[in-house]
Structure formats: structure tokens, C-alpha cells
Amino acid sequence: xxxLVKINYENQRPTVLGRDLHEALEVKTAYKDWFPRMCxxxxxxxxxxxxF
Numbered sequence: 671x672x673x674l675v676k677i678n679y680e681n682q683r684p685t686v687l688g689r690d691l692h693e694a695l696e697v698k699t700a701y702k703d704w705f706p707r708m709c710x711x712x713x714x715x716x717x718x719x720x721x722f
Contacts, residue, residue: 688719 675694678685692701699707713719 685720 675686675690688705689701692704697704709715715721
């Protein structure tokens with residue numbers, strides 16, 4: 671494996687898929703529970719992440 675998480679450079683800002691990041695970090699919590707918890711840490715949609 672050449673990279674930990676695939677980075678997409680097709681937009682103005684580099685992006686990664688949340689599910690890929692979750693897997694690479696080897697998070698034990700289910701993604702559906704982990705992502706909302708990450709949002710509670712003060713990350714802002716549109717600035718720190720975008721939903722698709």
C-alpha cells in the first residue's frame with residue numbers, strides 16, 4: 671500500500687472519504703456512531719468537512 675488514505679485532488683481542496691479515514695485510523699466504533707461524535711468536537715461543515 672502506497673498511501674494510508676486516498677486523497678482526491680479534483681476539487682479546490684484535497685478531500686478524503688470519511689469511511690476511508692475511519693478505516694485507516696482503525697477506529698473501533700462503528701462509522702455511523704463515530705462520525706456524529708467527530709462533529710461534536712467543533713468541526714464545521716463546509717469548512718472542515720463536506721457531506722455528500
